[in-house]
Amino acid sequence: MRPIAPGLFTEESQPRLVGGRHRETGRIVFPCPPGDDYVPFPLARQGTLWSYTIQRYRPKSPPYAGPEAFAPWPVGYVELPGETIVEARLCEVDFAAIRIGMPLELTFVPLDPEAPEPVLVHAFRPARGAA
Amino acid sequence: MSDVCIVGIGIHRFGRTDGLSGLQQGVHAVRAALGDAGVDWPQIQFAYGGSDAAGNPDTMVEQLGLTGVQFINVKNGCATGGSALFSAQMAIKSGEFELGLAVGFDKHPRGAFNALPAEYNLPDWYGEAGYMITTQFFAAKIMRYMHEFGISPTSLGRVAEKAFRNAVHAPHAWRREPVDLDTIMGAPLVSDPYTKYMFCSPAEGGVALVLASERKARELGKPLIRLKAATMRTRPPGSFEVFAPSIDIARGGSATRIAAADAFRQAGIGPDEIAVAQLQDTEAGAEIMHMAENGFCADGEQEAWLAEGRTELAGRLPVNTDGGCLACGEPIGASGLRQVYENVVQLRGDGGGRQVPGSPRTAYSHVYGAPGVSAVTILER
Numbered sequence: 001m002r003p004i005a006p007g008l009f010t011e012e013s014q015p016r017l018v019g020g021r022h023r024e025t026g027r028i029v030f031p032c033p034p035g036d037d038y039v040p041f042p043l044a045r046q047g048t049l050w051s052y053t054i055q056r057y058r059p060k061s062p063p064y065a066g067p068e069a070f071a072p073w074p075v076g077y078v079e080l081p082g083e084t085i086v087e088a089r090l091c092e093v094d095f096a097a098i099r100i101g102m103p104l105e106l107t108f109v110p111l112d113p114e115a116p117e118p119v120l121v122h123a124f125r126p127a128r129g130a131a
Numbered sequence: 132m133s134d135v136c137i138v139g140i141g142i143h144r145f146g147r148t149d150g151l152s153g154l155q156q157g158v159h160a161v162r163a164a165l166g167d168a169g170v171d172w173p174q175i176q177f178a179y180g181g182s183d184a185a186g187n188p189d190t191m192v193e194q195l196g197l198t199g200v201q202f203i204n205v206k207n208g209c210a211t212g213g214s215a216l217f218s219a220q221m222a223i224k225s226g227e228f229e230l231g232l233a234v235g236f237d238k239h240p241r242g243a244f245n246a247l248p249a250e251y252n253l254p255d256w257y258g259e260a261g262y263m264i265t266t267q268f269f270a271a272k273i274m275r276y277m278h279e280f281g282i283s284p285t286s287l288g289r290v291a292e293k294a295f296r297n298a299v300h301a302p303h304a305w306r307r308e309p310v311d312l313d314t315i316m317g318a319p320l321v322s323d324p325y326t327k328y329m330f331c332s333p334a335e336g337g338v339a340l341v342l343a344s345e346r347k348a349r350e351l352g353k354p355l356i357r358l359k360a361a362t363m364r365t366r367p368p369g370s371f372e373v374f375a376p377s378i379d380i381a382r383g384g385s386a387t388r389i390a391a392a393d394a395f396r397q398a399g400i401g402p403d404e405i406a407v408a409q410l411q412d413t414e415a416g417a418e419i420m421h422m423a424e425n426g427f428c429a430d431g432e433q434e435a436w437l438a439e440g441r442t443e444l445a446g447r448l449p450v451n452t453d454g455g456c457l458a459c460g461e462p463i464g465a466s467g468l469r470q471v472y473e474n475v476v477q478l479r480g481d482g483g484g485r486q487v488p489g490s491p492r493t494a495y496s497h498v499y500g501a502p503g504v505s506a507v508t509i510l511e512r
Contacts (some may be wrong), residue, residue: 005256010456019377030377031254036463051278053270053322056259060245063258075267077275077378084377087262100278121260 004111006121007032007040016042016065017106017122019084028084044080045106046127052076052090052098069113078124092125103127135220135358136348137510139168139341140475143236145334145459146305149365153185154336157236158194160465164339169351170230175313175341178232179218179399181211183463185238209411209500212234212338212467217361217506219342229347236337237462251374251502265501266414268373270322274415275371280431282419286323288315289437290415291328291457298454299445299448300484303469305460329415338468340475356478359376359509360397364378364390366503370500373501386505387424387497388412393494394507395426402426403507406491407477408448411472411499412455422450425497444447449487451479467506472494479511 008031009015014114032040058070061100068121076098090098091109105127110118141163142155151159157180165172172195180188180202189202212235219233228288246257246265257263276282292312298304310328318326348355366372369383395401402425410425412418419433427448428436436442442450453459455475456466474494476482494510 004260005254015329027379050223051271051275053267053274053324054320055264055267056322059261059264063247063255064261065259066261073261077271079380080309083380084378086377087375089260100275121256126474131433 002117002119004121009122009126011044014045015108017086018043019043028045030084030086043083043086043102047080047124048106049098049100049102049104050077050085051100054095056117065111067114069114089121090125091123111112133224133226133344133346135223135277135354136345136353137340137358137471137475138343138348138351138353139164139170140472141167141338141339142303142469144303145336145462145465145469148335149214153182153236153238153259153335153337154188154191156238156335156341157182157188157234158191160236160337160339161191161195161232161234164232164341166363168341168353170341172196172199173432175200175232176228176230177219177392178234179203179205179215181205181207181215181235181464182237183208183211184462185236188236189458192275207363208502209463209498210467210504211464212505213361213498213506213508214363216340216468216471216508220358220361223342223344229344232339233342233468234337234339235468237464238335239334239462241334241380246374246483253374253376256493257376261374263374265373266322266325268375269330269414269416270325271493272371273414273420274324276416276420278343282431282434284316285291285312286419286434286437287324287329287415290418293316294412294454294457297452297485298458299302300482301453301458303336303448304454304458306454306458307332325414325416329457331413331456332460332469334462336469338472340468340471346474353478354512356475356510356512359504359511360394361389361508362393363504363506364393368390370406370503372503385424386503387421387499390505390507391425391497394509395402398509398511400493400509404493405448405495406489406493407452407474407487408450408495409452410450410453410474410497412451412457413461413500415457415497418455419452420460421497421499425495429493444485452482452485452487463500467498470498471508474510477512
């Protein structure tokens with residue numbers, strides 16, 4: 001498992017996103033900002049969809065480092081209760097079935113599925129066992 | 132303290148003008164504004180010039196004349212034009228100057244703005260993974276707003292339809308062909324719920340305004356169009372801005388809300404006393420959200436407003452009478468000044484086919500953009 005950037009996910013069997021918690025205010029953000037104001041804070045793996053859209057055209061390169069081949073993907077903001085709202089791709093869901101408020105869980109997807117050793121980016125999918 | 136009056140306006144047509152630099156379009160606008168005011172360049176005591184991506188505004192003195200004039204460049208994201216105007220009016224309010232200029236121009240390449248993470252203090256992976264895209268943000272923002280406040284996709288379409296219909300009568304607009312609602316709604320999606328007609332495009336253009344003290348304006352014999360308020364504000368905590376890898380659960384206000392509240396306080400009038408408004412419409416939903424953020428209606432009321440045509444030219448509050456950014460495109464440095472240009476046209480009664488009926492006496496303009504900035508003006512005649 002090779003994350004798109006070091007330190008972005010925890011190294012455990014069920015990796016979590018590494019956010020940052022402000023030392024004084026307790027504000028939680030993602031990713032963990034450099035410097036001393038924030039300490040790393042692993043984020044919850046479960047949340048609900050706050051908003052979303054469908055990315056329907058290939059982003060410009062640079063900065064996009066994904067494959068030339070393009071298929072639309074959903075992307076949204078996922079509310080992790082009591083923590084923060086993170087921006088993330090959505091996966092394993094029909095576009096038409098996406099609903100604000102739906103329960104989601106963290107997973108990881110290859111940026112380029114065809115690459116021999118693809119880097120992984122974070123994504124959320126419908127929570128297992130959720131209606 | 133002297134009221135500041137707008138005594139001259141000039142514009143270079145928005146859209147695409149091959150063979151003419153952004154700065155040349157700015158010069159064109161300045162000459163038109165000077166002509167409109169009936170003054171010559173050597174009479175101009177100071178200038179503030181704004182451009183995001185088309186060079187240093189002060190270099191236009193080479194074409195306008197080397198009078199030694201004080202000329203200050205302004206670069207302030209999407210509030211560049213508004214900031215130039217804010218600074219210009221302060222110079223006159225201070226009593227130091229009587230006659231000056233605010234000018235803005237730009238010339239952007241085709242397609243969406245190409246932003247890089249480092250320019251926004253973001254890690255490289257954010258761009259590599261495909262998040263560095265303004266349309267994603269705009270779409271996600273309106274999707275949430277529609278969910279919370281019951282705004283339908285049809286309302287988005289109505290905003291775009293109105294923009295193109297109004298622009299037919301605006302000689303400075305870029306897209307001047309009407310587009311019907313079905314075509315707008317049935318067009319390819321760019322980022323759901325927005326179809327391609329619901330986003331503005333980066334563009335080119337230039338706008339100049341000649342500002343004068345009230346004493347000077349009377350001396351020039353110009354109708355007194357007073358700049359009653361000009362504000363520029365940055366974002367408060369909990370706002371939702373472009374390129375945000377995370378946002379706080381506790382939602383807050385916006386730069387627009389505080390710039391608007393400030394402007395109404397300065398002008399001493401309320402939103403219900405505004406006769407015509409130009410509101411930032413980077414996308415169709417922005418106009419809808421900004422109707423509420425600027426205080427013209429409550430969140431959710433836009434659905435009825437649009438269905439009843441209350442923001443049409445003959446409605447209770449005509450909005451974006453020249454087609455706004457949707458029809459004019461968005462040259463960043465010029466966009467906010469275009470709104471003020473259009474408001475002066477409306478207050479003078481020179482709008483032709485797009486003239487708001489009933490001799491409007493008050494006009495409002497509002498820009499909003501990256502990185503969470505907003506600028507508002509209120510004009511009165």
